[in-house]
Amino acid sequence: LVLLVSALLFGFLSVLFALVWVFHYRExxxxxxxxxxxxxxxxxxxxxxxxIQGIAIIVYRLPWTWKCSKLLIKFIHAGLNTIAMILAxxxxxxxxxxxxxxxxxxxxxxxSWIGLTAVIFYSLQLVLGFAVFLLPFAPASLRASLMPIHxxxxxxxxxxxxxTALMGFTEKLIxxxxxxxxxxSPPEAILVNTLGFLVLIFGALILWMATR
Amino acid sequence: LVLLVSALLFGFLSVLFALVWVFHYRExxxxxxxxxxxxxxxxxxxxxxxxIQGIAIIVYRLPWTWKCSKLLIKFIHAGLNTIAMILAxxxxxxxxxxxxxxxxxxxxxxxSWIGLTAVIFYSLQLVLGFAVFLLPFAPASLRASLMPIHxxxxxxxxxxxxxTALMGFTEKLIxxxxxxxxxxSPPEAILVNTLGFLVLIFGALILWMATR
Ligand code: HEM
Ligand code: HEM
Ligand code: HEM
Ligand code: HEM
Ligand SMILES: O=C1O[C@H]([C@@H](O)CO)C(O)=C1O
Numbered sequence: 001l002v003l004l005v006s007a008l009l010f011g012f013l014s015v016l017f018a019l020v021w022v023f024h025y026r027e028x029x030x031x032x033x034x035x036x037x038x039x040x041x042x043x044x045x046x047x048x049x050x051x052i053q054g055i056a057i058i059v060y061r062l063p064w065t066w067k068c069s070k071l072l073i074k075f076i077h078a079g080l081n082t083i084a085m086i087l088a089x090x091x092x093x094x095x096x097x098x099x100x101x102x103x104x105x106x107x108x109x110x111x112s113w114i115g116l117t118a119v120i121f122y123s124l125q126l127v128l129g130f131a132v133f134l135l136p137f138a139p140a141s142l143r144a145s146l147m148p149i150h151x152x153x154x155x156x157x158x159x160x161x162x163x164t165a166l167m168g169f170t171e172k173l174i175x176x177x178x179x180x181x182x183x184x185s186p187p188e189a190i191l192v193n194t195l196g197f198l199v200l201i202f203g204a205l206i207l208w209m210a211t212r
Numbered sequence: 213l214v215l216l217v218s219a220l221l222f223g224f225l226s227v228l229f230a231l232v233w234v235f236h237y238r239e240x241x242x243x244x245x246x247x248x249x250x251x252x253x254x255x256x257x258x259x260x261x262x263x264i265q266g267i268a269i270i271v272y273r274l275p276w277t278w279k280c281s282k283l284l285i286k287f288i289h290a291g292l293n294t295i296a297m298i299l300a301x302x303x304x305x306x307x308x309x310x311x312x313x314x315x316x317x318x319x320x321x322x323x324s325w326i327g328l329t330a331v332i333f334y335s336l337q338l339v340l341g342f343a344v345f346l347l348p349f350a351p352a353s354l355r356a357s358l359m360p361i362h363x364x365x366x367x368x369x370x371x372x373x374x375x376t377a378l379m380g381f382t383e384k385l386i387x388x389x390x391x392x393x394x395x396x397s398p399p400e401a402i403l404v405n406t407l408g409f410l411v412l413i414f415g416a417l418i419l420w421m422a423t424r
Contacts, residue, residue, distance in 0.1 A: 063241065108397045110382055110408040152423065156416055163375035163412075170322055170379045174386050185320045196322040200375075204368055 003209055010202040011051045017195040018046040020088040025188040033101030040094040048087025049161055056080035061209050074134055081126055088119055100114040111167040118160045125153055169196045215421055222414040229407040233264040237400040245313030252306035260299025261373055264352040268292035273421050289401040293338055320408055323379040330372045337365055374415040381408045
């Protein structure tokens with residue numbers, strides 16, 4: 001329970017820091033082909049792809065779900081993962097649209113290569129999860145043999161998403177902070193470095209809970 | 213065995229790509245307060261902190277070690293981790309020395325915050341590992357209760373090291389590629405993006421083997 005409360009705390013703080021970042025230091029949110037549109041990218045990733053995915057992963061471990069039927073928890077797990085997936089896709093639309101509007105090339109960075117790979121594997125994981133563990137067609141033996149792979153790939157994708165976000169924060173800080181530069185540690189740099197740490201600790205707590 | 217061979221392959225390829233990067237595209241290796249000194253940082257991290265640490269983690273899983281005594285494997289595990297630790301520290305000395313020579317501030321980036329934290333936890337892990345699992349003082353009950361924490365924190369630190377390296381590649385590509393810029397995808401960018409992917413796959417293989 002202490003773990004759950006700390007995870008929720010770090011998760012909420014991450015979302016809060018992301019919002020403070022884009023509203024107080026950046027251009028807020030909008031859908032205008034400019035920086036305010038880009039800002040949906042980190043906000044939706046932090047809220048959806050990191051926070052909601054993290055909760056989806058530990059939903060089987062929450063004490064109050066032990067009273068619910070297994071099917072209900074499966075619906076919650078699948079539902080939260082579907083929401084996370086949708087928010088991740090909207091966040092990609094925002095950044096591609098922003099790049100196209102500004103004539104910045106697409107898919108040049110290590111961040112974008114690993115990020116897009118993570119989203120593709122996440123979709124596969126979602127479709128396979130539905131097909132094998134929710135629809136009533138798969139025999140129990142198939143379910144049992146795929147479960148270790150489902151858990152390993154789920155946790156690996158989650159960790160990769162956190163790593164991608166840390167690369168993203170780094171890129172954005174280098175691009176956006178020119179005067180004063182990132183290397184002079186202005187308040188915005190401290191805020192976003194701290195945000196990166198919060199996301200990492202959130203991830204570590206989720207991984208601890210999911211492997212107990 | 214297929215897994216082991218693939219992990220070794222991805223590990224060797226990573227080291228090779230890092231060397232091609234610094235020798236073919238960058239200034240090679242040196243200890244002169246310039247870029248050639250910085251280059252020790254990615255080379256030693258890839259070779260030592262990633263490749264050797266990865267091998268150290270799976271050493272208990274190798275078929276040919278099953279014939280050896282438990283104590284001998286413990287020595288190999290502890291020894292490889294000690295070598296990785298030393299190479300990581302030398303790689304930090306190189307980058308701090310480079311920063312000081314060039315009057316670049318220290319410890320401003322998310323990369324450096326998370327990287328230094330990882331190295332500190334790694335040292336703690338090493339000292340605790342020696343004290344509890346190698347020296348003959350700890351009772352079996354203490355060993356048994358600390359083992360899950362040792363494994364979790366070992367794997368978490370390893371994953372964090374990979375994430376830190378991906379941030380490092382990103383930073384260096386943005387700083388070093390100006391004309392032509394990183395965003396125009398020159399060959400060096402493709403090479404190092406690929407290196408980032410190799411390191412990620414190496415990490416995924418090690419984590420799979422260590423959790424089977
Ligand atoms: C883990 C979740 C994330 C994924 C899957 C992801 C994915 C992507 C993708 C596919 C692109 C390429 C867009 C294009 O080329 O048009 C991109 C660009 C970008 N992202 Fe993310 N991103 C994630 C998190 C973040 C975060 C948290 C930030 C923080 C601000 C961020 C900052 C950036 C920046 C600055 C770019 C433009 C530069 C570039 O193309 O690398 N990303 N992202
Ligand atoms: C991209 C989407 C998904 C991800 C990232 C994901 C990830 C995970 C992870 C990490 C676990 C291990 C959790 C733990 O042991 O605490 C898990 C368990 C599980 N998942 Fe998913 N999952 C996804 C989609 C689905 C879907 C759509 C279903 C269908 C209902 C599903 C069914 C299950 C089941 C039955 C378990 C085992 C629960 C148990 O008995 O411990 N998953 N999932
Ligand atoms: C996981 C292993 C790594 C750790 C623990 C680590 C740690 C650090 C630390 C502590 C600094 C700060 C030095 C200072 O402020 O004087 C730093 C700087 C730097 N590192 Fe790494 N690093 C790692 C991997 C890499 C890799 C693979 C690269 C790829 C080239 C890289 C590129 C850089 C760059 C460009 C800097 C200077 C900019 C900055 O301070 O962020 N690092 N690293
Ligand atoms: C920073 C250094 C270290 C790291 C990152 C680390 C990491 C790990 C990891 C990830 C495992 C799980 C491996 C697996 O299950 O395949 C493990 C197992 C183990 N480690 Fe370490 N370790 C470190 C230092 C040490 C030291 C110094 C000792 C003392 C000998 C030690 C003793 C053990 C033992 C006894 C096991 C259990 C092996 C088994 O029976 O499965 N470790 N370590
Ligand atoms: O020293 C050791 O500790 C662990 C185990 O006793 C803890 O569960 C192990 O395998 C050793 O060889």
